[in-house]
Amino acid sequence: MKGTLFVVSGPSGVGKTSIISALMNKLENIVFSVSCTTRPPRPGEVDGVDYFFVSRDKFIEMREKGEFLEWAEVHGNLYGTPKKFVLENIEKGNRIILDIDVQGALQVKRNFDDAVFIFVAPPSYEVLKERLLKRGTENSQSMLKRLENAKWEMSKIVEFDYLIVNSDLEKSILAMKSIVIAESYRTRRILDEELIKRLFKGVSESETGN
Numbered sequence: 001m002k003g004t005l006f007v008v009s010g011p012s013g014v015g016k017t018s019i020i021s022a023l024m025n026k027l028e029n030i031v032f033s034v035s036c037t038t039r040p041p042r043p044g045e046v047d048g049v050d051y052f053f054v055s056r057d058k059f060i061e062m063r064e065k066g067e068f069l070e071w072a073e074v075h076g077n078l079y080g081t082p083k084k085f086v087l088e089n090i091e092k093g094n095r096i097i098l099d100i101d102v103q104g105a106l107q108v109k110r111n112f113d114d115a116v117f118i119f120v121a122p123p124s125y126e127v128l129k130e131r132l133l134k135r136g137t138e139n140s141q142s143m144l145k146r147l148e149n150a151k152w153e154m155s156k157i158v159e160f161d162y163l164i165v166n167s168d169l170e171k172s173i174l175a176m177k178s179i180v181i182a183e184s185y186r187t188r189r190i191l192d193e194e195l196i197k198r199l200f201k202g203v204s205e206s207e208t209g210n
């Protein structure tokens, strides 16, 4: 069975990383796709764990070699999803989680019609501001840019399959976990020749209506 691609998007500071990192310890066969970025690391961020931190030249070289599944300029920096990692994990039958912006999500949507798209929204614009302020990672220019971009990102909610309004973190983690589990029960994902044979063993063709 092939793996499933989960694309998680939403405004900066809404809580995507918080939800995803908690989820990674709660499920099996789940991997996080570490993106490449030209953004400088924040204190505590580790290269290869949070992101692959690369120069703009290196990013452009990788982009030209076709190494990204999708890429976008987000809040003034370049971000991209390494293609090889995602494709390998789809082949292995894993669940792959992407934490990417809305522009990137819409690119993935054009190429992977089987992927699952989850939008994380803040309970209000005011709460989003508070969270970004409290996280304390952005200077005022970056804060303003992220809040301004949030308006366009929110306008694309309808493009997504699922919507989690992240008021209570624990409830949001549970919601994301429920979505990931429910997707693994979709008939189209699990019903193959082998399962059909097993399910209908001993049943004659006239009884199945075939």
Ligand SMILES: Nc1ncnc2c1ncn2[C@@H]1O[C@H](COP(=O)(O)OP(=O)(O)OP(=O)(O)O)[C@@H](O)[C@H]1O
Binding pocket: 010, 011, 012, 013, 014, 015, 016, 017, 018, 019, 131, 132, 134, 135, 166, 167, 168, 169, 170, 172
């Ligand atoms: N439900 C919640 N209630 C209160 N605070 C929250 C909640 N979810 C996340 N936070 C806090 O909000 C801040 C932003 O969360 P986080 O870094 O996970 O956002 P993000 O969506 O990944 O942002 P970015 O897109 O910039 O990477 C963090 O300080 C986090 O602890």
Ligand SMILES: Nc1nc2c(ncn2[C@@H]2O[C@H](COP(=O)(O)O)[C@@H](O)[C@H]2O)c(=O)[nH]1
Binding pocket: 009, 010, 011, 012, 016, 035, 036, 039, 070, 071, 072, 074, 075, 079, 080, 081, 099, 100, 101, 102, 103, 104, 105
């Ligand atoms: N299109 C892509 N967007 C990405 C990718 N990796 C992260 N992101 C998004 O960027 C913003 C900002 O992230 P931050 O870590 O600087 O706060 C956020 O919305 C991420 O989801 C990617 O590979 N492609």
